[in-house]
Amino acid sequence: MERIAIASDHAGFEYKEKIKLFLFSLGFEANDFGSFSTESVDYPDYAHLVADIISKGKFKRGILICGTGIGMCITANKHVGIRAAVCESTESAKFGRMHNDANILCIGARITPWGRVEDIIKVFLNTKFEGGRHEKRIKKI
Numbered sequence: 103m104e105r106i107a108i109a110s111d112h113a114g115f116e117y118k119e120k121i122k123l124f125l126f127s128l129g130f131e132a133n134d135f136g137s138f139s140t141e142s143v144d145y146p147d148y149a150h151l152v153a154d155i156i157s158k159g160k161f162k163r164g165i166l167i168c169g170t171g172i173g174m175c176i177t178a179n180k181h182v183g184i185r186a187a188v189c190e191s192t193e194s195a196k197f198g199r200m201h202n203d204a205n206i207l208c209i210g211a212r213i214t215p216w217g218r219v220e221d222i223i224k225v226f227l228n229t230k231f232e233g234g235r236h237e238k239r240i241k242k243i
């Protein structure tokens with residue numbers, strides 16, 4: 103069972119709880135790095151936790167949720183080997199995997215309706231990196 107590292111700030115907390123159940127229903131295990139309530143926290147603290155363990159190879163993939171997904175994404179991408187992508191559609195999730203080999207999915211809980219989040223996660227987790235010409239490009243990042 104693949105383990106997915108997951109974290110949120112207060113704005114993403116409720117989505118995080120739902121995403122954990124959804125991941126389980128898809129056959130994944132979610133390892134929760136916080137936050138653990140809707141009390142206000144700083145998103146970089148949680149983005150760094152997840153990005154760091156993925157960067158070190160302890161987990162392959164992660165999901166980060168904040169209000170827009172943007173703060174989590176900016177922070178996570180400071181880490182070596184992290185390719186985080188904010189996805190608001192299944193199209194961006196698909197191409198973020200196929201072309202960019204994105205290893206962290208960032209979700210904006212205040213932007214993307216829950217119904218769409220489930221589809222975005224499914225596509226993100228089930229789409230393979232295309233390799234080939236894209237391999238050469240991601241090496242240049």
Ligand code: RB5
Nearest residue numbers: 113168169170172173174
């Ligand atoms: C918190 O209010 C909000 O700024 C945060 O969740 C996120 O959207 C930052 O990018």
